């Protein structure tokens with residue numbers, strides 16, 4: 001037995017690590033990078049698991065230049081002109097096997113589909129849901145959730161007003177607040193998550209999760225995935241309804257656990273992923289996936305059961321056709337609904353939290369934004385700003401761009417496979433089958449483009465730049481990516497962000513509890529772990545309620 005092992009171990013090491021390195025099938029040996037990255041992608045997983053991916057890739061580019069080897073078959077290219085070549089419409093590169101780890105249903109969704117034809121079919125179905133007119137039509141529905149957010153924050157501010165110079169503490173649902181120095185302090189990340197998930201739940205399938213009202217991270221999922229699918233199939237065929245058993249789960253917590261795990265394993269070869277996934281530290285993420293998939297199943301099943309004719313996103317998905325020309329089946333519907341929840345929830349909440357953090361940290365910028373909002377919204381009798389009233393405000397636009405730039409909610413290099421015939425980037429020919437990415441985080445913080453203050457929150461840069469400088473900035477600004485796989489929800493995200501910052505910063509003054517850097521979980525989405533802000537109502541503004 002021992003002698004078998006003695007022979008086997010060197011053979012496995014040679015065939016897995018050394019032969020690919022010395023045979024160099026993708027001709028990447030000339031590119032610099034960390035020693036271990038030349039042999040194995042386990043290196044990447046290790047760095048990600050230590051929460052240092054974007055920062056590490058950025059440091060490697062600073063050390064080695066625009067092209068860095070990140071794995072046995074992959075390179076990262078940090079250069080504005082490279083971004084469009086890799087991701088643009090004429091690139092021909094497809095998403096890499098990295099995305100297979102994110103498949104939550106047996107059927108792929110729009111985000112993790114790698115097949116070009118399959119992706120085009122889905123994108124055709126879903127593009128009209130996100131067209132500018134469709135998104136504008138959702139504003140009234142979305143508004144309700146801004147109103148609840150403001151009502152909850154007003155209620156907490158009232159405690160601060162009552163306490164005067166004293167102190168107090170309490171909680172709304174599970175979110176604690178405490179009062180001191182005339183302000184109420186709480187973790188705004190939780191509230192932005194509640195707001196974002198409730199809104200996307202309502203817009204996607206006509207049913208908010210109810211997190212804002214209760215102050216609790218709770219959503220209903222099906223107890224059994226199989227029964228859920230049966231319920232959808234029966235409802236679509238108009239036969240007798242199946243009674244669905246639902247259970248409550250902490251959805252945001254489960255999503256965070258899932259995201260923490262999947263990004264760690266996604267760079268590993270497929271055969272290694274389930275083995276690593278069994279590590280105790282990754283178990284909660286793996287266990288969360290089926291419960292989360294059940295959220296969408298429950299939403300679709302409930303939609304059929306209630307038979308409302310409200311025109312939410314799911315109603316439009318119901319018009320979608322599968323590859324045989326048939327209407328989307330239960331699984332594909334659930335997969336696409338799930339994607340709306342996950343793509344639209346975390347991203348907008350994190351951008352809102354990070355931008356609020358930077359504004360709370362910078363009294364000068366906050367005051368300048370408030371002055372612009374006071375003028376624009378003077379005499380408007382509404383607690384929630386309308387998109388029309390604020391969408392062209394220059395300083396507000398600059399603040400939102402600056403938040404998207406500096407925080408880079410999706411900051412990592414999104415991995416693509418080089419297409420047949422290869423791809424030439426910055427004069428380097430990359431061979432077919434190799435993997436290439438361009439890190440959004442690094443591009444959006446490059447001193448060569450953004451100047452010495454690239455790491456500062458400075459909205460004025462968007463207003464002061466010359467036309468030529470602005471052109472260069474836009475080549476290095478890709479928070480929603482570009483090309484055929486660019487974010488489909490961009491119009492919705494921007495509409496929500498404009499209304500959010502106009503509403504909150506007109507109404508409240510913000511400070512940070514302390515000046516510590518924003519702590520983030522650096523995964524596919526840069527997720528703020530916690531952001532404690534101190535809030536008080538601005539003087540002179542009277543609520544309509």
Ligand code: HEM
Nearest residue numbers: 110111343344347348351409410480481485487488489493
């Ligand atoms: C600030 C908020 C947001 C940011 C920064 C953002 C960013 C991105 C990025 C960078 C991608 C490309 C991912 C990749 O290629 O792997 C993407 C894809 C996507 N996003 Fe967003 N997103 C945001 C909000 C939303 C919202 C609100 C929705 C919808 C409810 C949404 C739906 C999607 C979808 C469906 C895709 C996949 C598109 C495809 O592959 O064809 N996103 N997003």
